[in-house]
Amino acid sequence: MGHLSYEESKKKVFQGLILLGAVTLIEVGLSLFGKGYIISGVENYSWVAYVVGLGLIVLSLYKAYFIIYDFMHMRYEVKGLALSVLLPTLLLVWAIIAFFQEGGSWKSRRDQIKEKNAEPAQKQGMLPDDVYRIDNLG
Amino acid sequence: MATTDTVVEHEVHDEKELWSGANAPFKASYGKLMMWYFLLSDAFTFAGFLIAYGSLRFSSPTWPVPDFVFKTHPFGDSELPLIFVTVMSFLLIISSVTMVRGVQEGQRNNTRGVVFWMLLTVFGGIGFLSCQAWEWNNLIGTEHMTVTRNPFGTHTEAGVYLNEDGTESSEVFEAGASFLIHKAGGHGHGDDHGDAGHGDAADDHSGGHDDGHGAADATAAGDFKGHVVDQEGFLHRKYKVTEGANAGVVKVEEFGPKAFGALFFFITGFHGFHVLSGVVFLIIIMLNAGSGLYVERDNGHEMVEKIGLYWHFVDLVWVFVFLVFYLL
Numbered sequence: 001m002g003h004l005s006y007e008e009s010k011k012k013v014f015q016g017l018i019l020l021g022a023v024t025l026i027e028v029g030l031s032l033f034g035k036g037y038i039i040s041g042v043e044n045y046s047w048v049a050y051v052v053g054l055g056l057i058v059l060s061l062y063k064a065y066f067i068i069y070d071f072m073h074m075r076y077e078v079k080g081l082a083l084s085v086l087l088p089t090l091l092l093v094w095a096i097i098a099f100f101q102e103g104g105s106w107k108s109r110r111d112q113i114k115e116k117n118a119e120p121a122q123k124q125g126m127l128p129d130d131v132y133r134i135d136n137l138g
Numbered sequence: 139m140a141t142t143d144t145v146v147e148h149e150v151h152d153e154k155e156l157w158s159g160a161n162a163p164f165k166a167s168y169g170k171l172m173m174w175y176f177l178l179s180d181a182f183t184f185a186g187f188l189i190a191y192g193s194l195r196f197s198s199p200t201w202p203v204p205d206f207v208f209k210t211h212p213f214g215d216s217e218l219p220l221i222f223v224t225v226m227s228f229l230l231i232i233s234s235v236t237m238v239r240g241v242q243e244g245q246r247n248n249t250r251g252v253v254f255w256m257l258l259t260v261f262g263g264i265g266f267l268s269c270q271a272w273e274w275n276n277l278i279g280t281e282h283m284t285v286t287r288n289p290f291g292t293h294t295e296a297g298v299y300l301n302e303d304g305t306e307s308s309e310v311f312e313a314g315a316s317f318l319i320h321k322a323g324g325h326g327h328g329d330d331h332g333d334a335g336h337g338d339a340a341d342d343h344s345g346g347h348d349d350g351h352g353a354a355d356a357t358a359a360g361d362f363k364g365h366v367v368d369q370e371g372f373l374h375r376k377y378k379v380t381e382g383a384n385a386g387v388v389k390v391e392e393f394g395p396k397a398f399g400a401l402f403f404f405i406t407g408f409h410g411f412h413v414l415s416g417v418v419f420l421i422i423i424m425l426n427a428g429s430g431l432y433v434e435r436d437n438g439h440e441m442v443e444k445i446g447l448y449w450h451f452v453d454l455v456w457v458f459v460f461l462v463f464y465l466l
Contacts, residue, residue, distance in 0.1 A: 009242060017235040021228065028224050031465040035205050037219065053466055060461040064454055068205065071238050071450045081164035085174050092185050099189045103196030 016070055022064060027059050162456045167437060173444045177451045180412075184455050187408065188462050189402045194243040198395040202290035204464050206316040210276050211409065227456065230413075233262025234453040241446040244439030249427055252442055258423040259449065263417040270410050274403075282321060282372075283399050289319040295384060297377040304363035306378060313381075319391055322365075322373035366390050372382050402463065409459055412452050419445050 004012065012121030014101050029038070036043030043049070069075045164171060195201045204220070234257040243251030277283045283290070292314060299309040301453035311317075361369050366374045374391040423445050426432065432439045 006242070007245065009270075010239070013235055013238045013242070017231065017239070018192045020231045024224065024227050024231065027461075027465055028220055032205065032219060035203070035219070035302075037205070056461060056465050060457050060465075063457045067234070067450055067457070071234055072447055077166060078164045081166055081171070083176065084164070085178050088178060089181060089185075092182075092189070095185070095189055096192070099193040102198055103193030106193075106197035107199065110197070 023059055023063055027056055030055055169444055172446050183196040187405045194397045200292035202394050202398050203316045209292050212272055221303050226266055227460055228261050229266045230453045230456050233259045234450055237446050237449045241443050244442040247433055253424055254429045256420055260417055260420050264415055267413055285400045285403050288394040288396055288399040291317050295379045296381040297379045300364045300376045319372050320368045321371050409455055416452050
């Protein structure tokens with residue numbers, strides 16, 4: 001594991017502290033910028049939200065890469081170990097796409113249910129009208 | 139001839155060691171390899187939680203804005219969005235760095251160094267847990283958020299709040315503005331919390347929240363001209379919509395999406411529980427290291443490396459909890 005000398009690796013650790021701290025501060029600044037705290041008004045543009053969101057995700061993934069490769073020493077493990085741990089997480093890409101798609105579809109279905117509830121009930125069958133009222137059904 | 143004999147002998151010897159587990163897959167020890175796979179499975183658990191958060195957020199017409207929800211901190215009256223949680227992040231990052239130093243000292247078999255850096259790591263973890271305790275206490279005790287109730291709402295239409303006599307007030311808000319529903323009667327409402335929806339609709343105490351303003355009257359459930367007090371004592375202000383298809387309609391502030399409270403407490407609670415168990419194991423391994431146990435062992439301070447992997451993972455998960463809950 002010790003590919004670097006003791007003094008070198010000691011120095012590298014504190015460089016890592018400065019790097020992670022700086023990236024975290026940039027993230028917080030970027031997030032507040034996207035919410036319009038630094039320059040008011042930018043929060044009204046939807047593309048600002050997308051760019052800021054993408055930037056935050058990229059910076060977080062960079063932090064994750066740094067923690068895994070330097071702090072957890074994945075850099076010095078055999079390639080097979082790194083692949084067997086990291087490749088399965090690619091399954092999450094599909095999970096994210098599928099579940100977020102599902103979430104969006106629930107939202108539009110929610111609106112649809114609201115619209116249908118607002119429509120006047122149609123008379124059908126031979127029973128009296130109030131049988132079909134929503135509070136009698138459920 | 140003699141050489142081949144030794145080769146054969148050697149191979150047989152190797153074979154025996156193989157059967158008794160001499161071959162380490164990926165050149166890693168059993169313990170470290172299993173720690174990696176445990177962390178992989180734990181990553182899937184957290185990913186499942188965070189993806190649930192994302193899909194429920196996408197499925198809701200409104201969602202609480204994080205910089206409105208998380209702007210309280212214990213250092214004074216002013217509101218600083220996201221600052222307190224940034225302090226929490228730095229505590230975890232610093233404790234991760236001290237952990238790396240502890241592992242390095244372990245590789246040199248420097249017992250004193252291991253104990254020193256692990257002790258600092260434990261302090262970082264306890265500091266993080268203390269901050270989280272304050273955050274939870276504030277959300278539950280002061281702002282009345284629970285697993286099934288989320289008092290942080292968002293306006294979907296622009297409008298203007300009503301005065302106590304039912305006339306329009308000067309408090310105008312736009313679509314997307316956040317509000318916090320307080321308990322009626324000024325009892326323990328968030329300190330200066332909520333610019334758009336300051337819970338105290340009654341104008342007689344707009345200047346300060348003196349304790350003596352007729353608590354019995356204000357907390358009684360009922361429908362008033364300027365607000366509605368529900369059975370649990372929450373004060374929902376009334377407002378008149380000023381734009382869009384519903385312009386002119388008087389509406390009542392509603393609670394925000396319920397799922398927010400449950401997701402927040404389950405996900406940060408699950409992470410906090412990881413931190414807590416990490417602190418417990420750090421203390422145990424620190425005491426073992428201090429007693430000189432690992433110097434005696436064949437694999438040296440490998441236990442310190444293994445708890446180190448776990449501790450970095452806790453920091454790694456926080457990177458994503460921080461991203462999903464607080465930054466986005």
